[in-house]
Amino acid sequence: MTGGVLDGPDPALRFLAVGLLLLLVLIVALIRTALSYRAANNHTRAEWLRREAAWESAVLGVLGGSLPDAELHAVIGSADRLYFIEYLLRFARRLQGDERGTVERLAAPYLPAIAARLDQRDDEFRARAINTLSCLGLADYGPVIVAALDDRSDLVAMVAARSLARPGVPEYAEEVLRRLGRFHQWRPSFLASMLAQIGLDVAPVLRRTLLDAAVEPSVRAIAAEALRELHDPEAADPASEVLRTSDDRDLLAASLGVLMEVGQPEHLDLVRPLIGSKEPILRARAYAIVARLGGADDVAVIRDAFHDDSPWVVIRVLETLRAAGAHDALAQLGEAS
Amino acid sequence: MAAELDQDLMLEFKAAARQAIADLGTWLGALPSDPTAAERITRLAHQLRGSGGAYGFPAVSTAAARVEESTRRALRGRVNRLVVELAAVDSAIPDARPAPPVPVVVVPTLDRQVRILIAEDDRLTLSLVKDRLERAGHRVDHRPDGIEALEAATNGSYDLFIIDVKMPRLDGFGLVQQIRALPRYAKTPVLMLTALGGPQDVVRGFQIGVDDYVRKPFSPTELLARVDRLLERPAR
Numbered sequence: 001m002t003g004g005v006l007d008g009p010d011p012a013l014r015f016l017a018v019g020l021l022l023l024l025v026l027i028v029a030l031i032r033t034a035l036s037y038r039a040a041n042n043h044t045r046a047e048w049l050r051r052e053a054a055w056e057s058a059v060l061g062v063l064g065g066s067l068p069d070a071e072l073h074a075v076i077g078s079a080d081r082l083y084f085i086e087y088l089l090r091f092a093r094r095l096q097g098d099e100r101g102t103v104e105r106l107a108a109p110y111l112p113a114i115a116a117r118l119d120q121r122d123d124e125f126r127a128r129a130i131n132t133l134s135c136l137g138l139a140d141y142g143p144v145i146v147a148a149l150d151d152r153s154d155l156v157a158m159v160a161a162r163s164l165a166r167p168g169v170p171e172y173a174e175e176v177l178r179r180l181g182r183f184h185q186w187r188p189s190f191l192a193s194m195l196a197q198i199g200l201d202v203a204p205v206l207r208r209t210l211l212d213a214a215v216e217p218s219v220r221a222i223a224a225e226a227l228r229e230l231h232d233p234e235a236a237d238p239a240s241e242v243l244r245t246s247d248d249r250d251l252l253a254a255s256l257g258v259l260m261e262v263g264q265p266e267h268l269d270l271v272r273p274l275i276g277s278k279e280p281i282l283r284a285r286a287y288a289i290v291a292r293l294g295g296a297d298d299v300a301v302i303r304d305a306f307h308d309d310s311p312w313v314v315i316r317v318l319e320t321l322r323a324a325g326a327h328d329a330l331a332q333l334g335e336a337s
Numbered sequence: 338m339a340a341e342l343d344q345d346l347m348l349e350f351k352a353a354a355r356q357a358i359a360d361l362g363t364w365l366g367a368l369p370s371d372p373t374a375a376e377r378i379t380r381l382a383h384q385l386r387g388s389g390g391a392y393g394f395p396a397v398s399t400a401a402a403r404v405e406e407s408t409r410r411a412l413r414g415r416v417n418r419l420v421v422e423l424a425a426v427d428s429a430i431p432d433a434r435p436a437p438p439v440p441v442v443v444v445p446t447l448d449r450q451v452r453i454l455i456a457e458d459d460r461l462t463l464s465l466v467k468d469r470l471e472r473a474g475h476r477v478d479h480r481p482d483g484i485e486a487l488e489a490a491t492n493g494s495y496d497l498f499i500i501d502v503k504m505p506r507l508d509g510f511g512l513v514q515q516i517r518a519l520p521r522y523a524k525t526p527v528l529m530l531t532a533l534g535g536p537q538d539v540v541r542g543f544q545i546g547v548d549d550y551v552r553k554p555f556s557p558t559e560l561l562a563r564v565d566r567l568l569e570r571p572a573r
Contacts, residue, residue, distance in 0.1 A: 056461075060468040063557065066386065066402035094462055097556030 051080065055087055062106060063091075063099050069106060081110045085132060092135050107136040115144060123153040130156060134163030146172060149179045158183060165194045170201035177209050180219045188218070188250075192225035203232040210238045210255070217248035224254035228261050236262045243270040249279050256285035260320075265293050275301065280310035287313060288320040403472070451568060452494065455479040456486035456512055457501040457530065462553070466499060466530065469557035470564065483507025487515050490522065497567060498522075499560075500547075502531040502538070510545060517546040526567035530555060 009017075058075055061067030076084050085107060092103045117129040130148050133141040148160035157179065164172035173195065183191055195202060209215055209223040224242070227235035239258035246252060256274065259267055267289075274286035287305045290298050305317040321330050386401035453470055457463045458481045467477045478493065480486040484506045490498070498516060502509035509529060516522045529542050532553040539550055548567055551560050 056464060060464060061399070063465070064402065064468060064472050066399045066472070068398070090461055091465075094459075094465060094554050095556065096554045098558055099465075099556055100554070 052087060055084060059088070059091060059103075059106065063102055072106060073109065076110075081113055085110050085114060085136070089132060089135055104136050104139075108140070111137045111141065115141065118144065118148070123155050126151065126153065127156045127159040130159045130163060134160075134166075138163070138166070138169070142172065146175050149175060154182065154185060158186065162194060165198050167197055167199050168201065170198050170205065173198055173202045173205045177205065177215075177219065177223065180222060181216050184218075188222050188225060191222045192229060195222070195226040196229035200230055200232065203227060203230055203234065206230075207232070207235055207238045210235070211241060213245070217246065217251040220246075221248070221251045221254035224251065224258050228254070228257045231261055232258075233262045236264060236267060239263070240267045240270045243274070249282065253279075253281045253285060256282065256289060259289050260285060260292065263289055263293055265295075268293055272301070275304075280308075280313055283308060283310070284313040284316035287317045291317050291320040451475045451496045453477050453497045453499060453564070454486060454489055454493070454495045455499045456481075456483060456504060456509065457499070458482060458504050459501070462501075462530070465557050466560060469561050473561055473565075475564075481505075483509065483512040483515075486512055490516050491519065495522075495525065497525065497564060498527045499564070500527060500529055502529060502533045510541060513542070513545050513547055526570075528560075528563060528567060530560070 054075060055072075058067060058072040062069060062072050088103055088107045092100060092107075095103060111133060114129050114132050118126050120126060120129075126148070130145055134145050138145070142164075145160050145163055149157050149164075151157045151160065161176045161179070161183065164176050176195070180191060195206065206223040206227050210220050210227065212220070220242070224235075224239060227239070235258045239255040240263070242251060242255040243259075246255075252274065256271065259271060263271070271286050271289045274282045275290065277283050277286070283305075287302065287308075291302050291305075294301070302317060302321070305313055308314055318330070386398045451474075453475050455463060455466055455477060457466065457479060463479055467479060470477045478489060478495075480489050482505045486498075486500070486504075487507065498513075500509045500512055504512070507515070509531065513527055513529075516525070516527065526548045527546060528549045528551060529547050530551045530553065531538070542550060549563050551563060
């Protein structure tokens with residue numbers, strides 16, 4: 001007998017069948033692996049939910065005064081300490097007052113492990129550690145966070161700066177201002193807002209910085225911008241002093257910004273010369289101050305603003321007059337032009 | 338934890354706890370006529386709470402904390418709850434011997450439990466608020482968005498609303514307007530708990546009938562004080 005079915009299947013068919021079988025085995029193995037991974041994930045998730053539920057109950061107990069701290073610490077396994085700190089952060093972000101203090105007290109035993117992370121090479125690890133320490137232990141770890149202002153990474157330094165510029169906590173402002181020059185990647189307005197959020201308690205430090213000729217003009221300008229945001233009435237005199245002593249455009253513009261908010265008619269003598277500046281931003285702000293604080297004699301000066309080369313100067317003056325409710329002056333200027 | 342304690346210490350705790358309960362009962366009996374009784378009860382309950390925790394009996398601590406809280410409320414005439422809670426302290430002590438009888442106090446005016454609806458989509462904030470209000474003896478319902486909260490308000494009966502501003506489906510301002518449109522809630526206190534604390538938000542809230550604001554992050558103690566103030570004041 002030669003050939004035919006009795007000689008067995010064609011080798012190609014046999015190869016195909018074996019291949020299909022292997023493929024089937026592979027698919028089954030993949031499905032099993034995927035299912036086991038999913039089951040493991042579900043199990044882990046359920047375990048974490050169970051653990052967090054126990055933690056939540058304990059933390060609420062401590063906050064409500066019905067559970068001593070020691071009993072909560074007893075349920076935190078040594079392997080879970082870092083996770084527990086993350087968990088406490090969620091509470092800290094939502095609380096203030098006595099309860100915030102309680103959360104910080106609960107976190108205290110675990111923070112040394114977080115501080116140890118500041119030695120890690122990864123920038124993000126260090127930044128995260130700074131954020132956690134400042135949120136849960138600023139009172140104890142203030143010097144550590146101040147030291148992070150000089151970290152080799154700008155990201156870590158910025159997280160430290162933002163952590164220290166906390167509302168109602170002005171004591172670190174000088175340290176932050178001293179390093180402000182390294183944050184040139186961030187916009188000056190952002191840095192000014194960061195300082196202003198500390199509140200009016202920071203104003204004396206900002207005024208000193210604004211007047212300090214040894215400080216970089218860009219940093220002094222940020223201090224002026226922060227004072228403007230704070231509407232600090234005592235900033236007018238330092239700002240007018242800057243007009244007398246500095247020729248840095250950004251610093252002058254920021255100082256004029258302060259006078260636009262809190263300036264008085266007695267500051268006008270230092271402002272008027274800047275109407276003749278070649279910098280549109282200085283002319284615009286000087287005109288705006290004169291429009292807000294000036295008297296009848298200044299109408300002619302304001303009228304000149306309408307013939308300024310820069311449309312921004314004209315717009316700025318119009319805005320100021322409108323905001324000041326000087327509708328008669330506006331009408332008068334409109335007729336004259 | 339309790340098993341690790343010295344047997345003598347355990348006996349000492351139990352004796353002290355029993356004595357505290359007996360004293361609490363005595364002062365509870367004196368509560369309507371003796372103005373210092375509430376202060377003494379609070380102090381005893383506080384000590385009992387601390388020692389319950391220290392000796393490893395959290396149930397005693399919890400029950401004593403409730404006594405402490407209820408005593409404060411008892412100053413406003415809610416003594417009935419205090420009687421119940423005092424009994425709970427007794428039952429929380431392990432291996433209880435027959436306890437001295439807790440005197441039954443007849444109180445002329447008994448307040449019913451206050452019902453509060455919280456509309457809040459942040460789970461942890463909700464837990465913080467709910468826990469504090471329940472510890473104070475209030476009955477609390479919650480809904481995660483404005484529409485569900487409105488349905489609950491329509492179908493139920495509440496004495497006070499605590500409402501977040503930023504919620505899915507119907508925001509807090511919309512919810513307050515809808516609640517105020519229901520005649521029976523025209524004067525029901527509404528407290529907004531929100532991160533939107535700008536002057537324009539506050540003004541808008543007051544214009545549509547919000548009675549008070551608590552800004553996030555918040556202190557549950559302050560929140561409870563504001564809730565109590567809203568519940569005690571005459572209707573608008």
